Amino acid sequence: MNLLSFYKNFPDEDACIKHLKEQREQAGIVCSKCGCTHHYWKSYRNQWQCKQCGHRTGLKAGTVMHGSNLPLLYWFIAIHLLTSTKKSFSAAELQRQLGHKRYQPIWELLHKLRNVMGQRDAEYKLVGSIELDEGFFSTSVSADERNKPRKRGRGSQAKTKVLVMAESTLQEPNKRFNLDKAVGHIKMIVIDDLKSKTLDSNVIKFINNESELTTDDSTSYVNFKNIVNSHMSQVVEPKMISKVLPWVHIVISNAKRLLLDIFHDIKPEFLQNYLNEFCYKFNRRKLDVFERLMHSCVSYRTEFKHRYYDNKIAV
Ligand SMILES: [Zn+2]
Numbered sequence: 611m612n613l614l615s616f617y618k619n620f621p622d623e624d625a626c627i628k629h630l631k632e633q634r635e636q637a638g639i640v641c642s643k644c645g646c647t648h649h650y651w652k653s654y655r656n657q658w659q660c661k662q663c664g665h666r667t668g669l670k671a672g673t674v675m676h677g678s679n680l681p682l683l684y685w686f687i688a689i690h691l692l693t694s695t696k697k698s699f700s701a702a703e704l705q706r707q708l709g710h711k712r713y714q715p716i717w718e719l720l721h722k723l724r725n726v727m728g729q730r731d732a733e734y735k736l737v738g739s740i741e742l743d744e745g746f747f748s749t750s751v752s753a754d755e756r757n758k759p760r761k762r763g764r765g766s767q768a769k770t771k772v773l774v775m776a777e778s779t780l781q782e783p784n785k786r787f788n789l790d791k792a793v794g795h796i797k798m799i800v801i802d803d804l805k806s807k808t809l810d811s812n813v814i815k816f817i818n819n820e821s822e823l824t825t826d827d828s829t830s831y832v833n834f835k836n837i838v839n840s841h842m843s844q845v846v847e848p849k850m851i852s853k854v855l856p857w858v859h860i861v862i863s864n865a866k867r868l869l870l871d872i873f874h875d876i877k878p879e880f881l882q883n884y885l886n887e888f889c890y891k892f893n894r895r896k897l898d899v900f901e902r903l904m905h906s907c908v909s910y911r912t913e914f915k916h917r918y919y920d921n922k923i924a925v
Contacts, residue, residue: 611690611693611694611898611900611901612694613690613694616686616690616694616900620683620686620687620690623681623683626681626682626683626685626686627656627669627682629686629904630669630670630675630682630908631651631669633904633908634669634908637908637909639658639667641660641662641665641667642665642667643660643663643665644660644662644663644665646660646661646662646663648660648661648662649667656668656669657669670682672911673907673908673909673910673911674722674723674725674726674906674907674908674910674911674912675907676911676912678715678719679715680715680719684710684716684719685719685907687704687708688704688716688719688720688723689723689900689903689904689907691704692720692723692887692891692903693891693899693900693902693903694900696891696895697868697871697872698868698872698884698887698888699720699872700872700873701713701716701717701719701720704716704719704720705717718914721880721883721914722912722914723887723903723907724884724886724887724914725883725886725912725913725914726903726906726907726910726912727886727887727889727890727903727906728882728883728886728890729906729910729913730890730906730909730910731797731886731889731890731893732816734795735815735816735817735818736775736776736777736794736795736796736797736816736817736818736821737777737817737818737820737821738794738821738822739777739778739779739780739821739822740775740776740777740817740821740822740823740824741775741778741823741824741825741854741856741857741858742773742775742776742813742823742824742825742831742858743774743825743858743859743862744771744772744773744774744801744804745771745772745774745858745862745865745866746766746770746771746772747769747770747772747865747866747869747876747881748768748769748770748866748870748876749768749769749770749875749876749877749878749881750876750877750878751767751768752767755767770800770878770881771800771801771802771803771804772798772799772800772801772862772885773797773798773799773800773809774796774797774798774858774861774862775796775797775798775799775816775817775858776793776794776795776796776797776857776858776861777793777794777795777796778791778792778793778794778824778856778857778858779791779792779794780792789852789856790853790856791856791857793857793860793861795893796857796861796889796892796893797889798861798865798885798888798889799812799816799882799885800878800881800882800885804828804830805830806829806830806831806832806833809830809831810833810834810837813834813838814837817837817838818838819837819838819839820839821838821839822838822839822840822841822842823838823840823841823842824842824843824854824855825841825842825843825855826843826844826845826846826854826855827843827844827845827846828843831843861888861892864888865885865888868888869884869888883914890903
């Protein structure tokens with residue numbers, strides 16, 4: 611959806627209420643008390659009332675906007691802005707665009723949307739030929755850690771480990787990218803460590819067991835052959851990466867660049883949300899992402915809790 615059609619479709623709060631109501635009724639309103647699916651719409655309260663027991667269901671109840679006091683128009687604008695660019699929007703930028711006084715509600719709104727994106731993508735497993743590797747993303751160092759001696763390289767406190775998986779199938783050599791493989795869906799999952807137990811459980815959770823995995827020869831991957839159909843592990847010289855594991859490295863470097871461009875000093879506990887957004891949009895790059903995200907927003911209640919906000923700009 612482009613800017614003009616967005617403002618044509620959603621000029622004000624009433625238009626957003628109407629759209630959300632339609633979306634929710636399409637999905638079906640179920641009474642949380644008696645399970646009845648027949649309701650009256652009470653427009654003066656923006657609520658449905660159960661025809662059987664009289665229980666009321668609010669317009670935002672059970673959606674990503676559950677409990678939010680912000681205008682629906684804010685949510686719709688945020689959904690539009692996030693989905694209209696391959697990049698992203700910082701909370702400070704969105705706050706400025708909306709002219710809203712307080713930073714925190716806008717910051718929370720964006721994280722709630724990113725959380726819902728992650729919930730949606732978690733319902734799908736990757737399948738087919740899959741590349742797998744780890745990425746190390748720069749994140750901020752906590753006050754406790756700051757006083758300790760800084761470790762170097764992969765074990766550094768300023769790096770957060772991310773397991774990256776990409777569906778990647780052989781194709782006719784692509785002249786534009788000079789690649790022999792075409793990418794499908796991707797996943798990026800923040801992990802605490804690189805132990806084989808941790809990696810195994812993520813592969814079981816996120817990859818269909820009929821798949822064929824390609825990785826480098828890390829010792830953490832020893833059990834993969836028992837989890838998926840086949841596992842090809844090999845020593846990958848740097849010059850061979852574009853042949854063997856092209857897509858995991860392309861998406862890692864694209865995600866790193868994007869995060870560095872737009873956000874600064876991301877806290878490790880929020881990195882997953884930013885990666886959710888990156889993957890969600892990447893996985894829907896050929897679709898109308900606005901409609902998809904709107905649908906996800908209606909279908910999922912956010913799990914995001916703002917435990918870490920500390921009066922400074924938290925990113
Ligand atoms: Zn009822």
